Amino acid sequence: MKKAALARGTRDFGPEQLAKRQYIINTIKEVYELYGFQPLETPAIENLSTLTGKYGDEGDQLLFKILNSGDYLKKTDTNMLVQRDFKKIMPVIAEKGLRYDLTVPFARYVVMNRNDLSFPFKRYQIQPVWRADRPQKGRYREFYQCDADVIGSNSLLNEVELIQIIDMVYKKLGLLSNISIKLNNRKILQGIIKVIHTADQSINKSDKIGLEKVFDADDKFTVITVAIDKLDKIGLKGVNAELANRGISEESINQLATFLNFEGNVQETLAFLKEKLADSAIGLKGVEEMSTILQYLDTDKMPIKLDISLARGLSYYTGTILEVVPLGTEMKGSINGGGRYDDLTSVFGLKGVSGVGFSFGLDRIYDVMEELDLFKEITTNKTKALFINFDKECQAYTFPLVTNLRKEGINVEIFPEPAANGKKLKRQMNYANKKNIPYVILTGSTEKESGLFSFKTMETGEQETLTIEAITERLK
Amino acid sequence: MKKAALARGTRDFGPEQLAKRQYIINTIKEVYELYGFQPLETPAIENLSTLTGKYGDEGDQLLFKILNSGDYLKKTDTNMLVQRDFKKIMPVIAEKGLRYDLTVPFARYVVMNRNDLSFPFKRYQIQPVWRADRPQKGRYREFYQCDADVIGSNSLLNEVELIQIIDMVYKKLGLLSNISIKLNNRKILQGIIKVIHTADQSINKSDKIGLEKVFDADDKFTVITVAIDKLDKIGLKGVNAELANRGISEESINQLATFLNFEGNVQETLAFLKEKLADSAIGLKGVEEMSTILQYLDTDKMPIKLDISLARGLSYYTGTILEVVPLGTEMKGSINGGGRYDDLTSVFGLKGVSGVGFSFGLDRIYDVMEELDLFKEITTNKTKALFINFDKECQAYTFPLVTNLRKEGINVEIFPEPAANGKKLKRQMNYANKKNIPYVILTGSTEKESGLFSFKTMETGEQETLTIEAITERLK
Secondary structure, eight states: OOOOOOOTTOOOBOHHHHHHHHHHHHHHHHHHHHTTOEEOBOOSEEEHHHHTTSSHHHHHHHSOEEOOSSOTTTTSOHHHHHHTOHHHHHHHHOOEEEOOOSHHHHHHHHHHTTTTOOSSEEEEEEEEEEOOOOOBTTBOSEEEEEEEEEESOOOTHHHHHHHHHHHHHHHHHTOGGGEEEEEEEHHHHHHHHHHHHHHOTTTTTSSOBOHHHHHHSHHHHHHHHHHHHTHHHHHHHHHHHHHHHTTBOHHHHHHHHHHHTOOOOHHHHHHHHHHHTTTOHHHHHHHHHHHHHHHTSOGGGSOEEEOTTOOOSOTTEEEEEEEEEESSSSOOSOSEEEEEESOGGGGGTOOSOOEEEEEEEHHHHHHHHHHTTOOTTOOOOOOOEEEOOOSHHHHHHHHHHHHHHHHTTOOEEEOSSOOOSHHHHHHHHHHHHHTTOSEEEEOOHHHHHHTOEEEEETTTOOEEEEOHHHHHHHHO | OOOOOOOTTOOOBOHHHHHHHHHHHHHHHHHHHHTTOEEOBOOSEEEHHHHTTSSHHHHHHHSOEEOOSSOTTTTOOHHHHHHTOHHHHHHHHOOEEEOOOSHHHHHHHHHHTTTTOOSSEEEEEEEEEEOOOOOBTTBOSEEEEEEEEEESOOOTHHHHHHHHHHHHHHHHHTOGGGEEEEEEEHHHHHHHHHHHHHHOTTTTTSSOBOHHHHHHSHHHHHHHHHHHHTHHHHHHHHHHHHHHHTTBOHHHHHHHHHHHTOOOOHHHHHHHHHHHTTTOHHHHHHHHHHHHHHHTSOTTTSOEEEOTTOOOSOTTEEEEEEEEEESSSSOOSOSEEEEEESOGGGGGTOOSOOEEEEEEEHHHHHHHHHHTTOOTTOOOOOOOEEEOOOSHHHHHHHHHHHHHHHHTTOOEEEOSSOOOSHHHHHHHHHHHHHTTOSEEEEOOHHHHHHTOEEEEETTTOOEEEEOHHHHHHHHO
16 A cells, blocks of 8 residues: 655645636736737657756756656666766656746747748747756745747837736736836846946956956856846845855946946936946947837836846846746745747757747745735635435436536536435535535425425525526526 | 757647637536536646556556656666666656556545545546557547546446536537447446356366456456457457457357347347346346436437447446447547546555546547537637737837727737838738738828728728727727
């Protein structure tokens, strides 16, 4: 006998949780369709060659790998095995893996179907993804992402619409006052780094490397953005320490701090950046993109924050980046994230196709809504009435009625086992109670003779005597 | 650069396929809820200890196994590795696997939540499962099952309701005239084997083993049921050869053939079995169960066939078994299957809980409906109108109108990029065409001055001049 247990970091979802999750999913879906996005689903299993190298080293480690079928050791050589070099052996014994996000499978799909799709291609995708992460509060190994992407259009109108979608979804979920939509632009970050580097007098005099050089190498840019991204968690001191540790000069760090410390509303921040980035073409381009996007948005009514410290981890972003964070809740970290990427599909051989998209994190939104008690109006059970099953005669008499009600589209149940005694009758009433069935219908011998039924409202205990026609009307 | 490709036996689903799949799923869901079933979802990843040993040896081989994270070789010993004994090494390096069906995770769920559930527990579950099978027509490595089970009730009314569900789902899908619902009962099969054994004069005289003895051992009973189950594929000759090969006496094989050869309607078959199984208590019990179930069903209007040769592969069935096969289509094999099991949860430590359930095979039903062209009325795109984007001025003028229409719940799009010249305008019209958007709205400089819009019906080419209020009404 095996002990019944879930795999670590995974969950079952019963009727109540599913009703709540479905409510969030339906809300997101409805808004996506309002904006002309069409659904896509990709398989859970992908070739590892599709997945590896897209999420950084850490991401590669978090991929779930699927062992090849049959004799998976066939292609390994014995030396490899004896040396126990598990990293080298892995691609030989495991050629498939589980979907890590929805963006890379989407890029694969676009490249495979490039000749049949009409661009701009707007797709949404709501499916689970898997990560071999250490499970903790708000972090699961199997969780849902709800993505929307537009690919094949440079227009900033796409960014505008995505932000409107975020605003509308959270409004519909009743969460709008509990979130902040953080916006930034990778081009602004590039401009800041460029400007600081140019002004840094210390660079040629010391052996410290300048930000410019750091920026030249893609992975070093990631190092900086990753450091900035931690501002919320480790504070400016922590960020500065990390930057110094990576070889950034003190002068550059101090200059960067003036940007990170800036506080102001959207218009003030734009003015500040425009002035400070006057000498960086790319920086000004970022500011201009941001201004254009904001012009189209009703910023007074949206919880938008222009956040210079927002950097996002993934390296493929090239323009607008955004994140949504919950306010005043236990949940730390973002519940939405995304941005503009100019060349995501090139890794699969399709160059020069720009896209922009984001993802709602279903499980985190669920947790936040649960914490804030926002699921009040969701009912789980859909059965409208239970026919009590007194005995075999009663069963034979009522079952055809139950069948007819179902044919009319009314959700009803008959308790499958005849009661035959008092204790068992109580079990049937408990069943109705536990399942939140609002009405119970009793058919005793008196009722059978008269053709009438006792119709009991569970909440009030009120009992009426009705014909089956009257009951049908009541349940409709 | 990696070539973009799907993993073998997996598929992407675009908007049209998803709309059709969703139509089938919604139909099944609706009927399940009509009968009081509640939804459950379990994780894709389960501990292999939960999955192995439940599906027979072949099933165990078809399980997708997930490599442990980090240094998965840590717990292996070098001898094992040098000997390349992949079967022995496997449980050490892979402790998790992908869901193979929905029944075993359901049994695990019931055992884990036994104290919180109210029995009889009626759940439905519609999720993908994974099998490392050789892909071929109608057989995929990732496919959907749509299960319904009632657990914690012996009542045959549950069987009746499940058959009604099958009937109603196929009626709603327009497939009822293209299917046959095959019914049998494991107790009838047991009775047949018992009766044949008792009558077999040859058993004590030869070294052939009798069916009784075969039946005593569970795995031998499976051997017989598996042989019988192949009747459709290999014919009676094939079945007989297989039985002889397994050591069944000629006399018993001939006796069995009289059962397998029997042809008759439901009532005739019941009468035949009642007479033939007069000396087997268990056989008669099976016939009685079948009669009771059929009494509650409108058998004249349902494509029900009592099929003595139906045996089902899985060993856990103990009573009613059923299968639905499509008629007059290319699809071979069943599109539905299930039955009564008296002790499924005991493997996880919960004994004496009887259940009954079945599964709709979504992907096969889809293939059959596609072949029969039954998806006529499904529309995929939901965008009602496209606003043409002539230039930046037009964009700035129309975007707020688009936003307002969306706030009213009307699915509209604006092409994200200004046309600025004729060729690009054609691209926008093509976009509307390809996406089946029924109306296109044009806002030139004349329109802007007059406050009126050109409203074009794509199908007829008819063009009207309307106010935005009139357009709103038309699109609602």
